[in-house]
Amino acid sequence: MTRQPFILRNPSVLVVLALLAAFTLAVTLMSTAYGSGALPTSTVKVLGKTLCLALAAVAMDLVWGYLGILSLGQMAFFALGGYMIGQWLMYARTEAIVAASLSGNPIPPTVQELREAVANQIFGVVGSADLPLVWTLAHSLTAQLVLVVAVPGLLALVFGWLAFRSRVNGVYLSILTQAMTLALALWLFQNDSGFRGNNGLSGLQNIPGLDGVGQARLSVWFLWASAAALALFYVLAAWVVGGKFGSVIRAIRDDETRVRFLGYPVEGFKLAVFTLAAMITAIAGALYYPQAGIINPAELMPIASIYLAVWVAIGGRGRLYGAMIGAIVVSLLSSWFTGGRAPDLNLPGYAVKWVDWWQVALGLSFVLVTLFAPKGIAGIFDRLAGILPPRRHGRDLGPDQGALQEQEAKA
């Protein structure tokens, strides 16, 4: 039997790509810079950022939905990507400003003077004037772009290697990933760590060298870039989970011990997927923060990663498009409800203000989804596609207590 081409085996990939292309085209045609202007620049930015979040959710689904690791520290990688690109954005922009200002002096500045002036501009705000060691490569775009994937990748590799090697798994691993992101956030909160503490890196929306372009056009460009990245990595993720490799990682999710006994290097597989997901998340972050304009350590507090898990769960884990849908729908809904523009719900005797009650609703809906619809929104598509779970009357799949039940084991 000949193997069908990748795309034919995964028709959903084509649908997602087509929808993404149509969406991007529609937004472009409605933008102020390239179209009718029906969508203001701030909305274009929101949509572009949402695409980045969707990409992060796809990576999260790789780790959680397919590999079975509930990582509660994914946003650490997301933010690290943002920090890495942010360093260059800040440095280069400041350097241009400083060079322009120093060129007014009678004597041209030395390299040392230029560097000191840049450091003073960036860190004067937080009460320091030296360029910390971690900023050594900040002047080089290439170097920082490499660091965008290298730093989170390395962190995931080292962390994963340590954790998987000592067989930390399940709930322990979740808590450990949470501790990791908490430690990183606390470290970044310190001024001494050299990332401007609580102030973080700001003014990132002004891209050095593109001063004349204007935010209206830049926002569309970033939307394109985000859409392209999402498309690319969606295909990559679908390819990874589609083949034999994908079968192995799903097997690891369902019963790690058995896969190990079958002779597969389980740790290697886990490490590979964990690191790949970290890098994809970092790229999403590097595209997100220039659109958001500011990054600070609050972005990687544990709660952010939990929200990512919430999106994936509501969207439907174990389905890449489910993760995407979850991220897009829930994050847009969240911003609509907390934006203060959702109309109050007038119950008899009490007006529900969504600003106050949205979190409660989200938390409870999350409980409901976990209890009653473990497949999330993607479950609806499964239903439509006629994929129905085999009737095992809810029994465990394996003989052991704690083996996955049938609801969890499909994908």
Add this chain to the structure above:
Amino acid sequence: MTCRLIALLLNLFLALPAAANPALEAVIADNLDQIERPSRRTVEPVVARIAATGPEGMALLSAWAGRSLGLADGRLVIVTGDGATDAVTGQAVTGADPKMLRPNAGVRGVIESALVAGEIASPDRARRAAALASIARDGTAEHLAALRAAAPEPDPALAARRARIEKLLTIRFDADPAARVTAIQDMAGDVGLDFRAALNPLLATRRVASADEPQGANIARELRVGSDDFPREAAIALLTAQGLVQPRLTAADQRNALAAHIVDGRVGGVSVAELSDPQARDRAYEALEGAGTVPPAATEAETEAALAGIRFFDVYAEPEAAVTDAARAAQRGAEWRLGAMKGIDLGLDALSLASIYFLAAIGLAITFGVMRVINMAHGEFIMMGAYTGYVAQTLIADRTLSLVAALPLAFAVTFAAGVVLYRLVIRHLAHRPLETLLATFGVSIALQQLAKNIFGTQARPLTAPAWLEGAITVNDVVSISTIRVAIFVLALLFLGLFLFIMKRTRLGLEVRAVTQNPGMAASMGINPDRIAMMTFGLGSGIAGIAGVAIGLFAQVTSELGQQYIVQSFMTVVVGGVGNIWGTLAGAGLIGVLSKVIESFNPSNTLAAQTFMILFIVIFIQFRPRGIIPQRGRAAEA
């Protein structure tokens, strides 16, 4: 001047009786402006003059310090309750709406200091104690004389206190060096803050650079240039500050000098465009030096020559060598003791933190450790407990009663919440720990926001009753607040309770049976579901009580639980799941570690927290089953 005039006119027009104390009247009239807007630095002579006018003056001063002095129509009135009397004449003033004077704390200190002499021998014990406290805070040479002249103190506690203060003042102010040395030797070995505060100023030194040994100075030591505590740069900086050495040419000075001498786009023969190179700048500057247009910069040889001829000394501000020697000996003698005391204090802090973590984690140790049910809303149960305490305090005014009511109430509320959570959510997710984790996260998010909606985001007051206020003080170094001791006791109580329930009660037996083999337990007639529910409720209830305890020493906010949840899980996991002693060990490790890291870098508490968490992350990688790993078949489940 105008003030006096107005006062005089007022006197005339209102035909008030003649001033009972003309001297006081005059002082007030002269200094009304000072009295109305006093400053610590200038008020002293005024206070002294008022004090010298007799009992009316003293009464005025004590009213002034007590903020019961007011100004009405240019006259000072003493306000007591709803009546007011004229400060000078002592007559009742009616119908006046005095503007109350509010001297600041510094001024009040000066006034109290002036009042002290009369209070040392006051018949009222409280006033004598207050007087001693005031002297201890701001003693002067006059106080020493007054203390020595005062009648003997009848109260033994106060007498001891007075003797100590007298000694301390002797060290500082006595004219006779021998008396000071004796006083120092008497107190040697004491680690009291006041004693050290008396010694350290005696041993304060200043750094002197001179060619010869300074005459008549009490020299602490001669410094060797280039030694570890006196590097060459420090010596040069000192000489530069004293003008003995030309300052080095800084990069900025060089740049400014060069900029000032640009001629036709060139400086000293170097084109301006080249000056972005530091070496080109040096060349240009040397050329300017050669031409004599800029002053030559200080050279290494000049600095060397200046250093060679000068010796450096640390000189005591205190002229008497005998006193400084005695002080130094006393300080050395107390050094070891002081270090040990600091260690003990750190140990107490660590113990206290450990007990707080233990208390926060003990509920988790039950639900997670024993039942293997993960509950991310545990932190919110702690928060619910704290808010229950707050509500109890708003309903019951008496703080002891409200605390007594709050503890069982908090247990009941969170027990009920735990049971509801178990019945509605956790039971349906049995054996699916990751789903349980996520679902309880949802509950946690909802509960937090709910608390915000009900109580607002502002911290709510939860105040300990008076008998839990204050601290248990061994000496000035070793002390711990009473509330922390209470929490420690509470933690011990719960440890005992836990052990009792697990080892001595039917519930404990059943819990252990269900944990080890639910199937077998069920067939023996135990209802595993009911046991799990009860255990979960128990763990949640204890979290509620922990919440009340934490709220008493920290702040009650909706984020209270969030701050403890990660640490609590760490405590359980680090210690080893399924074993209360492991949780205890985990809490101990985390508590001690945080405090030790904190003491290494006292200026950055955040760093301590970061490194503590980092340490735990790494620790778990190497000992994934914790300090006390669970053995046997249960460990495999």
Add this chain to the structure above:
Amino acid sequence: MNRIISAAAALAISTGLAGIAWAQEGEPIKIGVLHSLSGTMAISETTLKDTVLMMVERQNAKGGLLGRPLEAVVVDPASDWPLFAEKARELLTVSDVDVIFGAWTSVSRKSVLPVLEELNGLMFYPVQYEGEESSKNVIYTGAAPNQQAIPAVDYMTEELGVEKWALLGTDYVYPRTTNNILDAYLKDKGVAAGDIFVNYTPFGHSDWSKIVADVVALGADGKKVGVVSTINGDANVGFYKELAAAGVSAEDIPVIAFSVGEEELSGLDTANLVGHLAAWNYFQSADTPENAAFIEEWHKFIGDDKRVTNDPMEATMIGFSAWVAAVEKAGTTDVDPVLDAIVGIEVPNLTGGTATVLPNHHLTKPVLIGEIRADGQFDIVSQTEPVPGDAWTDYLPESAVLDADWPGKQCGMFNTQTNSCVQVQSNY
């Protein structure tokens, strides 16, 4: 219906009120309110949102502005810093507001700055901050360090005789920069480096026993110890509780706080804190008729007699009045003419003086020192004449040479040594 009748009646009775009827016809002037209504900053910022709404209502009752009614556009940036930038862009481009009142934390201001400067908006920032900034598009109505921190330290030295300093702060930019400035200032005044103890704690810190012990131990030198606290928000509760438990009275070790006001004290039992200090430009206990009227209006507007007023509310009020005066002077709400007009505007404050908008976009403000009372209010023990706000501190060498002069030099970061504008846009 009633309103129409009464408006008609008013029109018939008095021509003086005709302005109102006319005002209703004009296109409304939109005022953006960019304060968090949810999240951690909500409690502080919601109060300011209400203050702006109260001012808008008051102005509309007076007949609006330039014959047009005012309309507040309220958005919620939810204590999420990137969201501040997003919402500011939305306000300026979608809602087309003429002015924004908003932001509380420094990081939220830094987040909004690039958007304001790109779109040439105008924002009034009402909170005391660390200085080192002067944007063309922001009017800073809160205190700069020389209007709060420096006078407070002077007070501690002169009135309380403090010789040894503990600078305790939460680890973020305001305490960091303020402490840097204070460190330089104290050293300038001859305080030795060893006599300054600095500590930074995380947000919401609760375990203060060690830090309080460290502070008490500073007294071993025989010098009077004083604490300058830039501890933020809830963490103060635990800090003051531990201070009280350790028996540290205000006479022994006075604590002066820059972030503790009436609002924060309401979460505490203040009995043990009596005598500790706070430095602000306004206290609710200020004894002036203007303040009494303001408090009454506030209580009426919010419908709760127990609500306190605080310094940022006064700053919001001053900013609003200054903007109204500038718009009236300029005859338009366009940003550039308003900015030209606003410099030099003088409006009354609530403590019996006036606030003048300076060329560096800061205000003149009096510095008040208050001692905490048992009822959670402050006894004002010191009040200075209005001090002009200094955007760039004189005590840090890099900033000392900088000056900001918008109408004169069109520059917020002007190097007086080289006589050149370092940069027109702000540092973010």
